[in-house]
Amino acid sequence: MFRRLPEVAGDTIALTLNGTRVEARAGDTVAAALLAASLPYCRTTPMSGAKRAPYCMMGVCFECLVTVDGVGNRQACLIEVREGMRVETQQGARAIVSEAQA
Protein backbone atom coordinates (compact mmCIF):
# COMPACT_ATOMS: atom_id res chain seq x y z
CA MET A 1 0.00 0.00 0.00
CA PHE A 2 2.78 2.44 0.91
CA ARG A 3 5.84 3.08 -1.27
CA ARG A 4 8.94 4.96 -0.24
CA LEU A 5 9.84 8.22 -1.97
CA PRO A 6 12.54 7.37 -4.50
CA GLU A 7 14.85 10.23 -3.61
CA VAL A 8 15.08 9.39 0.10
CA ALA A 9 18.14 7.29 0.79
CA GLY A 10 19.44 5.78 4.01
CA ASP A 11 21.24 2.81 5.44
CA THR A 12 19.30 -0.41 5.73
CA ILE A 13 18.38 -1.49 9.25
CA ALA A 14 17.29 -5.06 9.94
CA LEU A 15 14.71 -5.80 12.58
CA THR A 16 12.42 -8.70 13.30
CA LEU A 17 8.65 -8.45 13.11
CA ASN A 18 6.90 -11.34 14.84
CA GLY A 19 10.14 -13.24 14.43
CA THR A 20 10.53 -12.57 10.70
CA ARG A 21 13.35 -10.37 9.36
CA VAL A 22 12.16 -7.03 7.97
CA GLU A 23 14.26 -4.27 6.44
CA ALA A 24 13.76 -0.65 7.37
CA ARG A 25 15.71 2.50 6.67
CA ALA A 26 17.84 4.40 9.17
CA GLY A 27 15.72 7.18 10.64
CA ASP A 28 12.43 5.34 10.18
CA THR A 29 10.09 5.15 13.11
CA VAL A 30 8.91 1.65 13.93
CA ALA A 31 5.45 2.68 12.69
CA ALA A 32 6.87 3.82 9.34
CA ALA A 33 8.77 0.56 9.05
CA LEU A 34 5.61 -1.44 9.76
CA LEU A 35 3.65 0.48 7.13
CA ALA A 36 6.49 0.11 4.60
CA ALA A 37 6.48 -3.62 5.33
CA SER A 38 2.72 -3.67 4.53
CA LEU A 39 1.81 -5.04 7.95
CA PRO A 40 -2.02 -5.19 7.84
CA TYR A 41 -2.43 -4.29 11.52
CA CYS A 42 -0.20 -3.79 14.53
CA ARG A 43 -2.47 -4.68 17.44
CA THR A 44 -5.94 -5.73 18.50
CA THR A 45 -7.82 -3.64 21.05
CA PRO A 46 -8.22 -4.90 24.64
CA MET A 47 -12.00 -4.53 24.79
CA SER A 48 -13.46 -5.45 21.39
CA GLY A 49 -10.48 -7.12 19.75
CA ALA A 50 -10.69 -4.77 16.74
CA LYS A 51 -7.60 -4.52 14.55
CA ARG A 52 -5.63 -1.29 14.64
CA ALA A 53 -2.81 0.21 12.55
CA PRO A 54 -0.65 3.35 12.85
CA TYR A 55 -2.78 6.42 12.29
CA CYS A 56 -1.63 9.83 13.49
CA MET A 57 2.12 9.11 13.26
CA MET A 58 2.80 11.83 15.82
CA GLY A 59 2.21 10.29 19.21
CA VAL A 60 -1.33 11.34 20.03
CA CYS A 61 -3.73 8.60 18.92
CA PHE A 62 -2.08 5.56 20.58
CA GLU A 63 -3.30 3.28 17.77
CA CYS A 64 0.18 2.01 16.87
CA LEU A 65 0.94 0.24 20.16
CA VAL A 66 3.29 -2.72 19.70
CA THR A 67 5.66 -4.78 21.80
CA VAL A 68 9.26 -3.64 21.31
CA ASP A 69 12.11 -5.75 22.70
CA GLY A 70 9.69 -7.42 25.10
CA VAL A 71 7.99 -4.27 26.39
CA GLY A 72 4.32 -3.86 25.51
CA ASN A 73 2.25 -0.79 24.67
CA ARG A 74 5.15 1.09 23.03
CA GLN A 75 4.11 3.82 20.63
CA ALA A 76 5.64 2.66 17.35
CA CYS A 77 5.47 6.13 15.82
CA LEU A 78 7.73 7.62 18.51
CA ILE A 79 10.50 5.01 18.43
CA GLU A 80 13.29 4.97 15.89
CA VAL A 81 14.31 1.60 14.44
CA ARG A 82 17.54 0.04 15.68
CA GLU A 83 19.52 -2.85 14.26
CA GLY A 84 18.25 -6.14 15.70
CA MET A 85 15.14 -4.64 17.29
CA ARG A 86 12.39 -7.18 18.06
CA VAL A 87 8.93 -5.88 17.23
CA GLU A 88 5.78 -7.89 17.87
CA THR A 89 2.16 -7.14 17.16
CA GLN A 90 0.15 -7.00 20.34
CA GLN A 91 -3.01 -9.02 20.98
CA GLY A 92 -5.24 -7.15 23.38
CA ALA A 93 -3.94 -5.55 26.57
CA ARG A 94 -0.34 -5.51 27.60
CA ALA A 95 0.83 -8.75 29.25
CA ILE A 96 2.86 -7.39 32.15
CA VAL A 97 3.18 -10.72 33.94
CA SER A 98 4.85 -12.48 31.04
CA GLU A 99 6.95 -9.37 30.35
CA ALA A 100 8.22 -9.46 33.93
CA GLN A 101 9.01 -13.18 33.65
CA ALA A 102 10.80 -12.88 30.29
Place this chain on the structure above:
Amino acid sequence: MTREMIREETEIAVIGGGLVGAAIAWGLAQAGKRVTVLDEGDNAFRASRGNFALIWVQSKGLGMAPYSAWSVRSSNAWARLAAALKDETGIDVAHQRPGGLMLSLSEGELERRAAQMRRLHNQPEMIPYPYEVLDHAATRALLPEIGPQVAGSIYCPLDGHVNSLKLFRALHASLAARGVAYRPNRPVETIARDACFIVSGAWGEVRAEKIVLAAGNGSARLAPQVGLNAPVRPQRGQIIVTERAKPFLNYPLVTVRQTDEGTVMIGDSLEEVGFENVATTAITATEADRAVRMFPLLAGLNVVRTWSALRVMSQDGFPIYDQSTSHPGAFLATCHSGVTLAANHAFDIAPQIAAGALSADLLPFSARRFHVPQAA
Protein backbone atom coordinates in the same frame (compact mmCIF):
# COMPACT_ATOMS: atom_id res chain seq x y z
CA MET B 1 -31.95 38.61 28.37
CA THR B 2 -34.66 37.05 30.43
CA ARG B 3 -35.24 33.38 30.73
CA GLU B 4 -38.52 31.83 31.59
CA MET B 5 -38.43 30.44 35.12
CA ILE B 6 -39.10 26.74 35.43
CA ARG B 7 -42.04 25.62 37.57
CA GLU B 8 -42.60 21.94 38.04
CA GLU B 9 -44.37 19.66 40.46
CA THR B 10 -43.47 16.19 41.60
CA GLU B 11 -44.15 13.76 44.39
CA ILE B 12 -40.57 13.37 45.65
CA ALA B 13 -37.66 15.66 44.76
CA VAL B 14 -34.24 14.10 45.20
CA ILE B 15 -31.60 16.81 45.50
CA GLY B 16 -28.37 15.39 44.14
CA GLY B 17 -27.93 13.06 41.17
CA GLY B 18 -24.73 11.30 42.25
CA LEU B 19 -24.60 7.68 43.32
CA VAL B 20 -26.47 8.28 46.57
CA GLY B 21 -29.24 10.33 44.96
CA ALA B 22 -29.47 8.08 41.91
CA ALA B 23 -29.69 4.87 43.97
CA ILE B 24 -32.42 6.34 46.19
CA ALA B 25 -34.31 7.72 43.18
CA TRP B 26 -34.06 4.27 41.58
CA GLY B 27 -35.57 2.64 44.67
CA LEU B 28 -38.30 5.28 44.87
CA ALA B 29 -39.21 4.68 41.23
CA GLN B 30 -39.35 0.92 41.98
CA ALA B 31 -41.84 1.77 44.72
CA GLY B 32 -44.01 3.50 42.13
CA LYS B 33 -43.26 7.06 43.18
CA ARG B 34 -43.15 10.05 40.86
CA VAL B 35 -39.61 11.38 41.24
CA THR B 36 -37.62 14.38 40.06
CA VAL B 37 -33.83 14.40 40.49
CA LEU B 38 -32.29 17.86 40.70
CA ASP B 39 -28.59 17.78 39.92
CA GLU B 40 -25.75 20.19 39.37
CA GLY B 41 -23.80 20.29 36.12
CA ASP B 42 -20.62 18.61 34.92
CA ASN B 43 -18.45 21.07 36.86
CA ALA B 44 -19.89 19.91 40.20
CA PHE B 45 -17.58 18.41 42.83
CA ARG B 46 -18.85 14.95 42.04
CA ALA B 47 -17.57 12.16 44.27
CA SER B 48 -19.46 9.65 42.11
CA ARG B 49 -17.12 10.22 39.17
CA GLY B 50 -13.93 10.19 41.19
CA ASN B 51 -14.32 7.25 43.51
CA PHE B 52 -12.37 4.01 43.79
CA ALA B 53 -15.35 1.68 43.15
CA LEU B 54 -14.80 -0.70 46.04
CA ILE B 55 -17.64 -2.50 47.78
CA TRP B 56 -15.81 -2.65 51.06
CA VAL B 57 -16.60 -4.16 54.43
CA GLN B 58 -13.37 -4.93 56.33
CA SER B 59 -12.14 -2.22 58.70
CA LYS B 60 -15.41 -0.28 58.61
CA GLY B 61 -17.35 0.46 61.78
CA LEU B 62 -14.72 0.92 64.46
CA GLY B 63 -16.60 3.26 66.79
CA MET B 64 -20.04 2.36 65.42
CA ALA B 65 -20.86 -1.34 65.19
CA PRO B 66 -24.14 -0.78 63.29
CA TYR B 67 -22.10 0.73 60.42
CA SER B 68 -20.26 -2.56 60.08
CA ALA B 69 -23.55 -4.50 59.90
CA TRP B 70 -24.93 -1.92 57.46
CA SER B 71 -21.91 -2.38 55.16
CA VAL B 72 -22.19 -6.20 55.35
CA ARG B 73 -25.88 -5.93 54.49
CA SER B 74 -25.19 -3.84 51.39
CA SER B 75 -22.34 -6.09 50.29
CA ASN B 76 -24.73 -9.05 50.56
CA ALA B 77 -27.45 -7.26 48.58
CA TRP B 78 -25.13 -6.01 45.85
CA ALA B 79 -25.48 -9.00 43.51
CA ARG B 80 -29.23 -8.41 43.47
CA LEU B 81 -28.72 -4.74 42.54
CA ALA B 82 -26.26 -5.63 39.77
CA ALA B 83 -28.64 -8.26 38.38
CA ALA B 84 -31.60 -5.87 38.44
CA LEU B 85 -29.63 -3.18 36.61
CA LYS B 86 -28.42 -5.70 34.03
CA ASP B 87 -31.96 -6.94 33.43
CA GLU B 88 -33.32 -3.49 33.09
CA THR B 89 -30.64 -1.68 31.11
CA GLY B 90 -28.44 -4.40 29.62
CA ILE B 91 -25.47 -2.72 31.32
CA ASP B 92 -23.17 -5.09 33.17
CA VAL B 93 -21.69 -3.06 36.02
CA ALA B 94 -18.94 -5.68 36.48
CA HIS B 95 -19.82 -6.50 40.07
CA GLN B 96 -17.43 -9.05 41.60
CA ARG B 97 -17.04 -10.29 45.15
CA PRO B 98 -13.92 -12.46 45.29
CA GLY B 99 -13.04 -11.03 48.70
CA GLY B 100 -10.59 -8.20 49.20
CA LEU B 101 -7.24 -7.61 50.84
CA MET B 102 -5.48 -4.89 52.73
CA LEU B 103 -1.72 -5.33 52.26
CA SER B 104 0.85 -4.24 54.82
CA LEU B 105 4.41 -3.27 53.95
CA SER B 106 5.87 -4.03 57.38
CA GLU B 107 5.24 -6.39 60.28
CA GLY B 108 4.34 -3.38 62.40
CA GLU B 109 1.73 -2.19 59.93
CA LEU B 110 0.24 -5.69 59.70
CA GLU B 111 0.06 -5.98 63.49
CA ARG B 112 -1.61 -2.55 63.76
CA ARG B 113 -4.20 -3.52 61.17
CA ALA B 114 -4.82 -6.90 62.80
CA ALA B 115 -5.26 -5.18 66.19
CA GLN B 116 -7.71 -2.76 64.62
CA MET B 117 -9.77 -5.68 63.25
CA ARG B 118 -9.75 -7.31 66.72
CA ARG B 119 -10.89 -4.05 68.34
CA LEU B 120 -13.61 -3.72 65.71
CA HIS B 121 -14.87 -7.23 66.42
CA ASN B 122 -14.69 -6.79 70.20
CA GLN B 123 -17.18 -3.93 70.17
CA PRO B 124 -20.57 -4.40 71.84
CA GLU B 125 -23.33 -5.15 69.31
CA MET B 126 -20.78 -6.16 66.69
CA ILE B 127 -22.01 -8.88 64.36
CA PRO B 128 -18.87 -10.85 63.54
CA TYR B 129 -17.95 -11.64 59.96
CA PRO B 130 -15.15 -13.79 58.60
CA TYR B 131 -11.68 -12.40 57.93
CA GLU B 132 -8.17 -13.79 58.05
CA VAL B 133 -4.77 -12.32 58.81
CA LEU B 134 -2.41 -13.76 56.18
CA ASP B 135 1.38 -13.86 56.26
CA HIS B 136 3.51 -13.22 53.18
CA ALA B 137 3.25 -16.79 51.86
CA ALA B 138 -0.51 -17.01 52.32
CA THR B 139 -0.92 -13.60 50.69
CA ARG B 140 1.27 -14.72 47.81
CA ALA B 141 -0.99 -17.72 47.26
CA LEU B 142 -3.80 -15.28 46.43
CA LEU B 143 -1.65 -12.58 44.81
CA PRO B 144 1.33 -14.20 43.05
CA GLU B 145 2.72 -10.83 41.91
CA ILE B 146 3.38 -9.31 45.36
CA GLY B 147 6.87 -8.03 46.11
CA PRO B 148 9.20 -9.13 48.93
CA GLN B 149 8.33 -6.06 51.05
CA VAL B 150 4.77 -7.24 51.60
CA ALA B 151 4.64 -8.49 55.18
CA GLY B 152 1.14 -9.87 54.93
CA SER B 153 -2.46 -8.88 54.55
CA ILE B 154 -5.95 -9.02 55.91
CA TYR B 155 -8.40 -10.90 53.71
CA CYS B 156 -12.16 -10.55 54.02
CA PRO B 157 -14.41 -12.60 51.71
CA LEU B 158 -17.19 -9.98 51.84
CA ASP B 159 -15.19 -7.34 49.98
CA GLY B 160 -15.64 -6.74 46.29
CA HIS B 161 -15.71 -4.13 43.58
CA VAL B 162 -17.63 -2.87 40.61
CA ASN B 163 -17.17 -0.53 37.66
CA SER B 164 -18.55 2.61 39.27
CA LEU B 165 -18.83 4.59 36.05
CA LYS B 166 -20.95 1.81 34.56
CA LEU B 167 -22.96 1.77 37.79
CA PHE B 168 -23.57 5.48 37.48
CA ARG B 169 -24.61 5.06 33.84
CA ALA B 170 -26.84 2.05 34.55
CA LEU B 171 -28.66 3.86 37.36
CA HIS B 172 -29.27 6.90 35.17
CA ALA B 173 -30.34 4.77 32.18
CA SER B 174 -32.81 3.00 34.43
CA LEU B 175 -34.11 6.26 35.90
CA ALA B 176 -34.78 7.53 32.38
CA ALA B 177 -36.52 4.27 31.43
CA ARG B 178 -38.71 4.47 34.53
CA GLY B 179 -39.84 8.00 33.77
CA VAL B 180 -37.89 9.69 36.56
CA ALA B 181 -37.36 13.34 35.61
CA TYR B 182 -33.59 13.92 35.72
CA ARG B 183 -32.81 17.64 35.71
CA PRO B 184 -29.15 18.58 35.43
CA ASN B 185 -27.78 22.12 35.80
CA ARG B 186 -30.24 22.92 38.56
CA PRO B 187 -28.20 23.77 41.64
CA VAL B 188 -30.55 24.17 44.57
CA GLU B 189 -30.19 27.30 46.65
CA THR B 190 -33.21 27.38 48.92
CA ILE B 191 -35.79 24.96 50.24
CA ALA B 192 -38.96 26.48 51.67
CA ARG B 193 -42.03 24.82 53.11
CA ASP B 194 -45.57 25.95 52.38
CA ALA B 195 -48.33 23.41 51.70
CA CYS B 196 -45.48 21.44 50.14
CA PHE B 197 -41.72 21.81 49.76
CA ILE B 198 -40.57 24.49 47.33
CA VAL B 199 -37.09 23.71 46.08
CA SER B 200 -35.59 26.58 44.12
CA GLY B 201 -32.55 28.05 42.46
CA ALA B 202 -31.74 30.64 39.82
CA TRP B 203 -33.38 28.30 37.26
CA GLY B 204 -36.82 28.26 38.89
CA GLU B 205 -38.57 25.97 41.35
CA VAL B 206 -39.89 22.47 41.87
CA ARG B 207 -42.73 21.74 44.30
CA ALA B 208 -42.70 18.37 46.00
CA GLU B 209 -44.52 16.52 48.76
CA LYS B 210 -41.27 15.04 50.01
CA ILE B 211 -37.62 15.88 49.52
CA VAL B 212 -34.46 13.82 49.88
CA LEU B 213 -31.19 15.64 50.47
CA ALA B 214 -28.49 13.62 48.72
CA ALA B 215 -26.35 16.56 47.70
CA GLY B 216 -23.05 15.32 49.14
CA ASN B 217 -21.04 18.20 50.55
CA GLY B 218 -23.83 20.53 49.38
CA SER B 219 -26.14 19.01 51.99
CA ALA B 220 -24.25 20.81 54.78
CA ARG B 221 -25.66 24.11 53.52
CA LEU B 222 -29.15 22.88 52.61
CA ALA B 223 -29.99 20.69 55.62
CA PRO B 224 -30.56 23.52 58.16
CA GLN B 225 -33.21 25.00 55.84
CA VAL B 226 -35.45 22.02 56.61
CA GLY B 227 -34.53 21.41 60.24
CA LEU B 228 -31.82 18.84 59.51
CA ASN B 229 -28.13 18.80 60.31
CA ALA B 230 -25.49 17.53 57.88
CA PRO B 231 -22.07 18.26 59.35
CA VAL B 232 -20.03 17.01 56.39
CA ARG B 233 -16.82 18.33 54.91
CA PRO B 234 -14.79 17.57 51.79
CA GLN B 235 -11.85 15.19 52.13
CA ARG B 236 -9.63 14.89 49.08
CA GLY B 237 -8.48 11.60 47.66
CA GLN B 238 -6.11 11.22 44.73
CA ILE B 239 -6.18 8.40 42.21
CA ILE B 240 -3.72 7.19 39.58
CA VAL B 241 -4.92 5.03 36.70
CA THR B 242 -2.62 3.09 34.38
CA GLU B 243 -2.90 1.78 30.85
CA ARG B 244 -4.75 -1.50 30.38
CA ALA B 245 -2.97 -4.73 31.15
CA LYS B 246 -4.06 -8.36 30.90
CA PRO B 247 -5.69 -9.47 34.18
CA PHE B 248 -3.08 -10.18 36.87
CA LEU B 249 -4.80 -9.01 40.05
CA ASN B 250 -7.75 -11.23 40.89
CA TYR B 251 -8.73 -9.51 44.13
CA PRO B 252 -9.42 -5.87 44.92
CA LEU B 253 -7.13 -4.24 47.48
CA VAL B 254 -8.09 -1.22 49.49
CA THR B 255 -5.45 0.85 47.65
CA VAL B 256 -4.89 -1.01 44.35
CA ARG B 257 -7.33 -2.72 42.06
CA GLN B 258 -7.48 -3.84 38.46
CA THR B 259 -10.70 -2.87 36.76
CA ASP B 260 -12.82 -5.14 34.59
CA GLU B 261 -11.32 -3.34 31.59
CA GLY B 262 -7.71 -3.93 32.60
CA THR B 263 -6.63 -0.55 33.94
CA VAL B 264 -5.00 -0.47 37.37
CA MET B 265 -6.29 2.10 39.84
CA ILE B 266 -4.05 3.23 42.67
CA GLY B 267 -5.46 5.39 45.44
CA ASP B 268 -4.09 5.72 48.92
CA SER B 269 -4.62 9.25 50.15
CA LEU B 270 -6.71 11.35 52.50
CA GLU B 271 -6.24 15.11 52.69
CA GLU B 272 -8.10 17.91 54.36
CA VAL B 273 -7.86 20.71 51.82
CA GLY B 274 -11.36 22.15 51.55
CA PHE B 275 -13.05 22.52 48.18
CA GLU B 276 -9.89 21.94 46.15
CA ASN B 277 -9.66 19.04 43.70
CA VAL B 278 -6.29 19.41 42.01
CA ALA B 279 -4.02 16.35 41.73
CA THR B 280 -0.58 16.93 43.25
CA THR B 281 2.68 15.17 42.41
CA ALA B 282 3.88 14.67 45.99
CA ILE B 283 0.80 12.64 46.88
CA THR B 284 0.57 10.63 43.67
CA ALA B 285 4.30 9.84 43.85
CA THR B 286 3.86 8.40 47.36
CA GLU B 287 0.85 6.37 46.24
CA ALA B 288 2.79 5.04 43.24
CA ASP B 289 5.78 4.16 45.42
CA ARG B 290 3.67 2.13 47.84
CA ALA B 291 1.86 0.39 44.97
CA VAL B 292 5.16 -0.58 43.29
CA ARG B 293 6.48 -1.97 46.59
CA MET B 294 3.32 -4.08 46.77
CA PHE B 295 3.50 -5.13 43.10
CA PRO B 296 6.93 -4.54 41.53
CA LEU B 297 5.60 -5.31 38.04
CA LEU B 298 3.52 -2.10 38.19
CA ALA B 299 6.74 -0.10 37.78
CA GLY B 300 6.75 -0.68 34.03
CA LEU B 301 3.15 0.35 33.44
CA ASN B 302 2.37 3.73 31.93
CA VAL B 303 0.12 6.06 33.89
CA VAL B 304 -2.63 7.48 31.70
CA ARG B 305 -4.43 9.76 34.15
CA THR B 306 -4.36 11.08 37.67
CA TRP B 307 -7.22 12.87 39.34
CA SER B 308 -8.48 13.92 42.66
CA ALA B 309 -11.99 14.06 44.01
CA LEU B 310 -13.67 15.09 47.22
CA ARG B 311 -15.16 12.55 49.58
CA VAL B 312 -18.14 13.56 51.65
CA MET B 313 -16.95 13.07 55.22
CA SER B 314 -18.98 13.43 58.40
CA GLN B 315 -17.34 14.30 61.71
CA ASP B 316 -17.02 10.65 62.73
CA GLY B 317 -16.73 9.26 59.22
CA PHE B 318 -20.02 7.35 59.38
CA PRO B 319 -23.10 7.90 57.19
CA ILE B 320 -25.95 10.15 58.21
CA TYR B 321 -29.55 9.11 57.54
CA ASP B 322 -32.14 11.37 59.05
CA GLN B 323 -35.67 12.67 58.80
CA SER B 324 -36.79 16.12 59.85
CA THR B 325 -39.17 16.50 62.77
CA SER B 326 -39.79 20.21 62.12
CA HIS B 327 -40.31 19.61 58.38
CA PRO B 328 -41.98 16.18 58.01
CA GLY B 329 -41.24 14.68 54.61
CA ALA B 330 -37.67 15.99 54.46
CA PHE B 331 -35.00 13.27 54.50
CA LEU B 332 -31.22 13.30 54.48
CA ALA B 333 -28.81 10.64 53.21
CA THR B 334 -25.08 11.19 53.05
CA CYS B 335 -22.02 8.97 53.22
CA HIS B 336 -18.55 8.56 51.75
CA SER B 337 -19.25 5.05 50.47
CA GLY B 338 -21.88 5.63 47.84
CA VAL B 339 -20.73 2.55 45.92
CA THR B 340 -20.65 0.12 48.85
CA LEU B 341 -23.96 1.31 50.21
CA ALA B 342 -25.79 1.68 46.87
CA ALA B 343 -27.70 -1.56 47.41
CA ASN B 344 -28.96 -0.43 50.84
CA HIS B 345 -29.89 2.96 49.47
CA ALA B 346 -31.92 1.32 46.71
CA PHE B 347 -33.48 -1.53 48.69
CA ASP B 348 -33.80 -0.12 52.25
CA ILE B 349 -33.60 3.66 52.40
CA ALA B 350 -35.77 4.33 49.34
CA PRO B 351 -38.72 2.09 50.37
CA GLN B 352 -38.68 3.65 53.85
CA ILE B 353 -38.77 7.15 52.40
CA ALA B 354 -41.54 6.06 50.04
CA ALA B 355 -43.49 4.78 53.06
CA GLY B 356 -42.90 8.03 54.92
CA ALA B 357 -40.49 7.26 57.75
CA LEU B 358 -37.02 5.85 58.34
CA SER B 359 -36.87 2.64 60.32
CA ALA B 360 -35.81 2.66 63.97
CA ASP B 361 -32.84 0.50 62.93
CA LEU B 362 -31.36 3.62 61.37
CA LEU B 363 -31.46 5.69 64.56
CA PRO B 364 -27.73 5.21 65.21
CA PHE B 365 -27.11 7.03 61.92
CA SER B 366 -29.11 10.11 62.87
CA ALA B 367 -27.16 13.38 63.09
CA ARG B 368 -28.52 13.61 66.63
CA ARG B 369 -25.39 11.63 67.59
CA PHE B 370 -23.44 14.86 67.11
CA HIS B 371 -25.62 16.77 69.59
CA VAL B 372 -23.45 16.05 72.57
CA PRO B 373 -23.11 19.02 74.91
CA GLN B 374 -19.78 20.63 74.13
CA ALA B 375 -17.24 20.54 76.94
CA ALA B 376 -16.87 24.03 78.36
